[in-house]
Amino acid sequence: GAVVSQHPSWVICKSGTSVKIECRSLDFQATTMFWYRQFPKQSLMLMATSNEGSKATYEQGVEKDKFLINHASLTLSTLTVTSAHPEDSSFYICSALGLSLTANTEAFFGQGTRLTVV
Amino acid sequence: AQKITQTQPGMFVQEKEAVTLDCTYDTSDQSYGLFWYKQPSSGEMIFLIYQGSYDEQNATEGRYSLNFQKARKSANLVISASQLGDSAMYFCAMRENNAGNMLTFGGGTRLMVKP
Numbered sequence: 431g432a433v434v435s436q437h438p439s440w441v442i443c444k445s446g447t448s449v450k451i452e453c454r455s456l457d458f459q460a461t462t463m464f465w466y467r468q469f470p471k472q473s474l475m476l477m478a479t480s481n482e483g484s485k486a487t488y489e490q491g492v493e494k495d496k497f498l499i500n501h502a503s504l505t506l507s508t509l510t511v512t513s514a515h516p517e518d519s520s521f522y523i524c525s526a527l528g529l530s531l532t533a534n535t536e537a538f539f540g541q542g543t544r545l546t547v548v
Numbered sequence: 549a550q551k552i553t554q555t556q557p558g559m560f561v562q563e564k565e566a567v568t569l570d571c572t573y574d575t576s577d578q579s580y581g582l583f584w585y586k587q588p589s590s591g592e593m594i595f596l597i598y599q600g601s602y603d604e605q606n607a608t609e610g611r612y613s614l615n616f617q618k619a620r621k622s623a624n625l626v627i628s629a630s631q632l633g634d635s636a637m638y639f640c641a642m643r644e645n646n647a648g649n650m651l652t653f654g655g656g657t658r659l660m661v662k663p
Contacts, residue, residue, distance in 0.1 A: 476651075537651055
């Protein structure tokens with residue numbers, strides 16, 4: 431199957447700093463990438479949909495100024511958590527949908543990033 | 549209303565036995581897809597099986613099969629011959645073709661396989 435690489439797999443940062451998470455599609459062009467957030471023992475919640483070359487679409491309740499998403503190329507989307515606070519500590523995971531994939535195929539997920547803000 | 553409901557927060561199964569994980573969904577779309585993912589403690593999402601709304605036969609992938617009952621809007625996952633490595637969180641998800649292709653996830657079921 432297609433490969434999506436997410437980096438870093440874990441990060442610890444201080445309150446007030448920013449953290450960038452990268453999501454790359456390695457062997458296909460991803461026109462759309464999705465960013466999810468998962469709190470411990472909970473399900474994945476969609477944060478935003480990222481389309482190459484356009485602004486991301488954020489889900490209700492997600493602060494777009496805090497969670498900056500950039501999808502500058504067909505193989506890379508980034509999520510930047512700005513001015514991080516301890517409540518931003520969570521597991522963030524991306525998934526990608528490619529040009530050659532139909533809507534009825536699996537979504538390919540990155541490995542996820544565990545963010546801890548201290 | 550919840551789009552995807554998984555009513556079993558946790559389940560035990562004896563090694564080598566079969567287990568069914570429940571999933572019901574809610575959609576008004578005619579065209580949609582149903583997915584099951586396995587999430588071990590490492591956090592990665594492992595795709596298991598897919599069922600399209602127009603597929604007449606239940607999907608099967610090795611030890612995984614999907615019991616698709618469209619009229620009841622259920623898509624239960626059946627794991628046969630459970631193995632210790634099957635212990636993980638399992639998520640049911642739906643993609644509605646008129647809703648931007650994102651996946652909506654259920655709350656998950658933690659499966660624990662007993663030796």
